[in-house]
Amino acid sequence: MTDAAEWDAIFSGDPAVDVPQFPANPHLLELAATLPAGRALDLGCGPGTLSVELALRGWEVRGVDASPKAIEAATRHAAARGVEAAFEVGDVAYWIPLGLYDLVTSSHALPPPAHEARRAVAVAAAPVKPEGWLAITEWAPAAAETLGFAPSDLLSRTDIVAELPGFEIIRSEEISAPRPDGDGEAPALIVVAQRHPR
Numbered sequence: 001m002t003d004a005a006e007w008d009a010i011f012s013g014d015p016a017v018d019v020p021q022f023p024a025n026p027h028l029l030e031l032a033a034t035l036p037a038g039r040a041l042d043l044g045c046g047p048g049t050l051s052v053e054l055a056l057r058g059w060e061v062r063g064v065d066a067s068p069k070a071i072e073a074a075t076r077h078a079a080a081r082g083v084e085a086a087f088e089v090g091d092v093a094y095w096i097p098l099g100l101y102d103l104v105t106s107s108h109a110l111p112p113p114a115h116e117a118r119r120a121v122a123v124a125a126a127p128v129k130p131e132g133w134l135a136i137t138e139w140a141p142a143a144a145e146t147l148g149f150a151p152s153d154l155l156s157r158t159d160i161v162a163e164l165p166g167f168e169i170i171r172s173e174e175i176s177a178p179r180p181d182g183d184g185e186a187p188a189l190i191v192v193a194q195r196h197p198r
């Protein structure tokens with residue numbers, strides 16, 4: 001398990017040199033490109049790569065991450081790209097939103113163990129507007145051993161969908177994603193859901 005302090009260590013250092021910039025999640029960017037820009041919430045935003053790309057495309061973005069260093073990096077990243085985005089430190093399993101969002105994203109940021117990850121899915125779902133969108137990518141349980149997770153730390157697509165009453169599941173698929181160490185790809189999953197109109 002990687003906690004906020006460990007992520008802080010990862011995101012510390014000279015931002016010009018060694019703050020890791022995971023590429024903006026292409027699956028989530030692709031979905032956003034099909035939607036009219038509105039309010040977006042990026043949970044577990046890390047150094048803000050996806051948040052900033054969304055802001056550059058006209059979204060009003062809020063990013064939340066448990067790591068203060070990640071939030072500092074995200075804030076610097078937005079400034080460097082000349083966009084406005086709001087970033088705050090928060091635990092995505094317990095965060096309480098103010099307001100509703102057209103799009104909520106979680107890119108490889110559901111915190112272990114599984115009961116916290118389930119909470120984070122419910123937290124992500126709560127502020128989605130009627131007819132708004134929720135999009136989650138995460139490592140699949142099949143990736144646990146190779147990426148150093150306990151198998152029970154990673155939710156299946158069924159686990160995620162179970163936390164989404166009131167949503168239509170638009171997409172639920174196994175995908176692969178670049179490993180954090182750059183050594184090829186690992187099994188991942190994507191769930192895209194749209195909240196029913198009220």
Ligand SMILES: C[S@@+](CC[C@H](N)C(=O)[O-])C[C@H]1O[C@@H](n2cnc3c(N)ncnc32)[C@H](O)[C@@H]1O
Pocket residue numbers: 002003004007008022023025043044045046047049050064065066067070090091092093106107108109110111
């Ligand atoms: C693999 S990184 C992904 C970052 C970003 N979403 C992306 O795709 O580039 C996981 C992120 O989740 C954050 N995180 C882990 N547990 C968290 C929690 N309980 N609450 C908020 N953020 C958390 C970490 O600090 C880290 O920034």
